[in-house]
Amino acid sequence: MRISELSVVSGVPVPTVKFYLREGLLAAGDARAVNQAEYGDEHLRRLRLIRALTDVGGLRLREVRAVLAAIDDELMPLHDLLGVAQYALVRGGPNESHPPADDSGGATSDVDRLLAEMGWHVNAAAPSRRSLAQAIFTLRELRWDVSIDDLVRYARAVDDLAAEEVATVPDHGSRSQIVEHMVVGTVIFEAVLTALRRLAQEHHSARRFAKRPRLANDARR
Amino acid sequence: MRISELSVVSGVPVPTVKFYLREGLLAAGDARAVNQAEYGDEHLRRLRLIRALTDVGGLRLREVRAVLAAIDDELMPLHDLLGVAQYALVRGGPNESHPPADDSGGATSDVDRLLAEMGWHVNAAAPSRRSLAQAIFTLRELRWDVSIDDLVRYARAVDDLAAEEVATVPDHGSRSQIVEHMVVGTVIFEAVLTALRRLAQEHHSARRFAKRPRLANDARR
DNA sequence: TGACACAGATAGTAGCACTATCTACAGTAT
DNA sequence: ATACTGTAGATAGTGCTACTATCTGTGTCA
Numbered sequence: 162m163r164i165s166e167l168s169v170v171s172g173v174p175v176p177t178v179k180f181y182l183r184e185g186l187l188a189a190g191d192a193r194a195v196n197q198a199e200y201g202d203e204h205l206r207r208l209r210l211i212r213a214l215t216d217v218g219g220l221r222l223r224e225v226r227a228v229l230a231a232i233d234d235e236l237m238p239l240h241d242l243l244g245v246a247q248y249a250l251v252r253g254g255p256n257e258s259h260p261p262a263d264d265s266g267g268a269t270s271d272v273d274r275l276l277a278e279m280g281w282h283v284n285a286a287a288p289s290r291r292s293l294a295q296a297i298f299t300l301r302e303l304r305w306d307v308s309i310d311d312l313v314r315y316a317r318a319v320d321d322l323a324a325e326e327v328a329t330v331p332d333h334g335s336r337s338q339i340v341e342h343m344v345v346g347t348v349i350f351e352a353v354l355t356a357l358r359r360l361a362q363e364h365h366s367a368r369r370f371a372k373r374p375r376l377a378n379d380a381r382r
Numbered sequence: 383m384r385i386s387e388l389s390v391v392s393g394v395p396v397p398t399v400k401f402y403l404r405e406g407l408l409a410a411g412d413a414r415a416v417n418q419a420e421y422g423d424e425h426l427r428r429l430r431l432i433r434a435l436t437d438v439g440g441l442r443l444r445e446v447r448a449v450l451a452a453i454d455d456e457l458m459p460l461h462d463l464l465g466v467a468q469y470a471l472v473r474g475g476p477n478e479s480h481p482p483a484d485d486s487g488g489a490t491s492d493v494d495r496l497l498a499e500m501g502w503h504v505n506a507a508a509p510s511r512r513s514l515a516q517a518i519f520t521l522r523e524l525r526w527d528v529s530i531d532d533l534v535r536y537a538r539a540v541d542d543l544a545a546e547e548v549a550t551v552p553d554h555g556s557r558s559q560i561v562e563h564m565v566v567g568t569v570i571f572e573a574v575l576t577a578l579r580r581l582a583q584e585h586h587s588a589r590r591f592a593k594r595p596r597l598a599n600d601a602r603r
Numbered sequence: 604t605g606a607c608a609c610a611g612a613t614a615g616t617a618g619c620a621c622t623a624t625c626t627a628c629a630g631t632a633t
Numbered sequence: 634a635t636a637c638t639g640t641a642g643a644t645a646g647t648g649c650t651a652c653t654a655t656c657t658g659t660g661t662c663a
Contacts, residue, residue, distance in 0.1 A: 164640070176622055179641085184620095186519075196628050196640045205523075212538030213520045215620095219440075222620070225471050247580050281585040289584070293577035299434045300570055303427075305563075314546070315571075316578050318539050323582030325535070327590055349521055349585065350536075354579065355572060356514035359468050361544030362568065363510070364502035369548055370461030385609070397653055400610080403653095417609045417659050436651095566637070 162200045164190070171208045178208070186211055186226060210341065218348035224249040232340045239339065246344050248288050268297040275312045279320065319354075326350065385411070392429045406445060407432055417581045431562065439569035445470040453561045460497070460560065467565045469509050489518040496533045500541065540575075547571065 168175045181187040187207055190198030207229075214220045214228065227249040231242055267285050272294050276283055283290065326346050331339060389396045402408040406430055411419030428450075435441045435449065448470040452463055497504055504511065521528050547567050550551045552560060 174622085175523065175640095180621060183518070183642090190641095192641085193614085193637090194629060196642085197630080197639075200571040209523055213524060217517050217520045238591070240588055243587045247584065250580075276581065279582075279585075281581055282588060283581050283584050284588075287581065287584055289577045289580040293574060295580070296438050296570055296573040296577060299438045300512045300566070300574075302430055303562075303566055303570075304432060305566060305570075310575070312578070315543060315575055316582065318543050319579040320582050322421060322539050323579055324538060327583060327586040330590075341524075343587075345521070345524055347528060347580070349517055349526075351576060351579065353514060353521075353533070354536055354540065354575070356510045356517060357533070358510065358540040358544055358572065358575065359471075359510040359568070360497065360502055360504050361500075361537065361541050362548060363464060363468065363508055364500075365503050365545045365548040366464045367390075367461055367503060367505075369551075370459075374391075395653080396609095398651085401652060404611090410612095413610085415609090415660060417611085418661080419610070 162205070164198070164200065167200045167204060167208065171205055171212070173208055173212065181208070181211065184222065184226070186222065186229060210345070213345065214348055217352050218250075219352075220250065220348065228344055232337060232344060235336065239336075239343075242340055243343055243347065244284065245286065246347050250348065264294065264298060268294040268301070271297060271307075271309060271312070274309055275316060276311055278309065279316050281316075322354075383426070385419070385421065386427065388421045388425060392426055392433070394429055394433060402429070402432060405443065405447070407443065407450060431566070434566065435569055438573050439471070439574075441471065441569065449565055453558060453565065456557065460557075460564075463561055464564055464568065465505065465508070467568050471569065485519060486516065489522070491528060492518060492528075492533070494531055496529055496537060499530065500537050502537075532587040543575075 162170075164175055164178055167173075168178055171178075173181075178187065182189060187204060188203065190200040192198045211225055211229075211240075212276070214225045215222065220228070228246055231237055231245040231249075237245070269290075272290055297307050330342055383398055385396055388394075389399055392399075394402075399408065403410060411421040411425065413419045432446055432450075435446045436443070441449070449467055452458055452466040452470075458466070482486075490511075493511055496521060518528050518533075551563055551567070
């Protein structure tokens with residue numbers, strides 16, 4: 162497969178493919194001559210993964226790069242991989258410098274209490290701890306009271322889901338397949354979950370706030 | 383309150399506050415003289431909301447503007463507001479032009495089937511429909527089979543949550559309070575849910591993949 | 604009265620994700 | 634042999650976003 166064909170089947174413009182090559186997101190093709198290279202299925206697959214992570218997952222290329230590096234790092238233990246993927250994912254990673262966010266409301270300790278309540282054992286440095294604390298802090302700043310019980314309710318809802326997701330990671334197959342499964346599961350199913358929550362909200366919101374329930378096929382806006 | 387004080391208590395630099403004023407995200411202060419204006423609590427509150435939406439919710443300013451406009455539009459029916467908020471939220475709104483994404487896998491009709499299965503009545507033009515279909519399509523492109531049953535499992539997990547969220551929207555208080563509640567609930571709790579899912583994943587992943595399970599005196603539920 | 608803060612305006616910056624163009628060469632069609 | 638198209642690799646430029654800097658004229662307050 163030459164670069165133009167790769168471009169056509171993936172839907173990614175040739176200059177962009179070249180850009181990804183330069184950026185090291187995509188391995189170079191098999192050079193046949195000084196101006197000819199051959200690309201295979203693994204290139205197509207990687208390209209699709211990159212676009213899935215950016216378009217659906219909303220990752221930036223820097224984050225995609227970190228995830229791909231973790232996928233390709235044969236030495237990285239499997240149980241570290243999720244952490245790396247998540248670290249790459251969290252909004253406001255090493256770049257966006259959130260201020261230490263004076264935690265006078267005790268959002269951080271609320272997170273600790275929640276984890277204890279749920280029996281979740283999570284690395285103290287897990288970036289999601291900080292995101293969660295930040296979100297709770299922000300809610301309180303907007304005068305929204307969030308109790309541990311509220312959080313527990315949310316936590317229970319995702320607990321089974323997460324357990325099942327982890328359980329469905331295959332234990333056979335090549336390492337790269339397993340790893341890709343975990344990453345895709347983390348990133349893309351997040352989009353799925355978000356979309357579903359919004360659909361559910363719209364349904365319940367319509368039932369509560371709509372004056373007369375419409376014929377249900379009303380395309381407004 | 384003068385602009386410098388507003389800046390200090392909100393943690394937003396003065397030039398940025400000025401920028402928001404220019405952009406119409408923040409109402410002008412009460413002018414006392416040609417170079418003096420007074421800002422009140424509502425300015426602080428609005429400023430905090432802007433930062434919450436951008437920092438925690440990950441919205442762009444254009445989207446924030448749309449949400450704020452909806453909040454301030456006294457004529458907009460309450461049950462349309464969630465839609466507007468969501469429309470502003472969806473990745474790839476009017477700007478990022480996703481291709482129609484040749485839906486040969488039938489992701490769109492799967493979404494329809496799922497909605498029927500759940501009994502959810504959702505506007506045909508709801509942007510979340512498209513996001514969900516896009517995510518499903520992407521998963522299948524990555525050779526991940528997603529069944530309706532899988533989706534239903536996810537949907538059930540968020541159904542109760544969404545119902546409760548909608549139920550806790552107060553029916554008293556000023557319109558702007560109600561509206562702000564809905565927006566904050568949609569946007570910020572999404573961040574909460576995401577963080578919780580990742581924490582749960584990390585816990586379950588550690589239990590499965592860590593070589594030696596730790597002392598593990600964790601009574602789950 | 605003199606240092607300082609402020610409003611409003613214009614201009615500049617940094618980061619991101621591409622996109623365009625150029626050169627030199629290679630394969631293919633005629 | 635010659636023209637044409639495609640390609641690798643390099644450098645430079647674009648469009649967008651979210652600020653950030655600086656300037657001017659003015660007002661406040663010690």
